[in-house]
Amino acid sequence: MESVPCITLNTGYKMPTIGLGTALANDDEMRMALNFALDCGYRSIDTAYLYLNEEAIGDALQDWFKKGKLKREDVFVTSKLPAIGNRPVDCERFLTMSLKKLKLDYLDFDINIRSIPGLDNPNATLNEMVTAEGPSLMDDETDIETLWKCLEEEFPVAVNQVELHPYLQQHKLAEFCQNLGIAVMGFGPFASPYTPEEMNVLTDPVILKIAKKYGKKPAQIILRSQIQRNIIVIPKSSNPERIKSNFDILNFTLSDGDMEALKKLDKGEKGRVYHFKHAFTGCEKHKEYPFHIEF
8 A cells, every 4th residue: 555645734743645525425425435545545534514424434433443443643634614613702612513523532624614604503504504595694793814813723724725626726826825834735626516517627638638648547637736736635536446546646747748738727717616606695795705816
């Protein structure tokens, strides 16, 4: 089993450059996917309060711990504050709920999942938050800077998780963060699930040509290109074949010429898929909507 390279964070902790994304996977499907991923060598898991799968992930991890196959310090676990927890008084409450479900004493990384605070409802799920009356679910009072000060009481900002794929490569943002010692983690590396067919990166002719050259799959080329930019990748899958394939990106290196060809695919903001507007009606009018600025 090939060892996963790590990035040393500004906290001194090491984070694997390849992790398992877990959105949209629940219960037994999640348990089986995580067990297979751990067998493959994954040691980083990305979940969230709103994914509704923290209990399944906790079950699988505890099984590995009890059997002596892993120690807690061998695994890097990420969870996320929901929008309904985006206020200083709620940080500890939602963190405690995630830890209880995951059956862990600590998280390695906790993310503010969305800059726009939602109205307080500790029992709300993502589906319950998303309605045609999106603006009525948004909190216009909370100052996001006070939330960050609360989060930074223990540790500085160490990782910025952003949408990042061939059509939205975030070069300026990545360079800005990395110059400040903040690691960059890319979610949605294949620009799904909201991608129109004309934006399907997995069928892009340039990526297909490069994949054929290296005898790899398009998804592997995309992930490898991000790894070579020192971007942490967290491809989501519950399919064993794809889980294994997504992990098999450490045994080749893309040439400078191929990296430059991939860089030219960048569409900037026109390539953005996860802008929240598809789910939270009117969110672009909120004072904390993040996509009006350059990066």
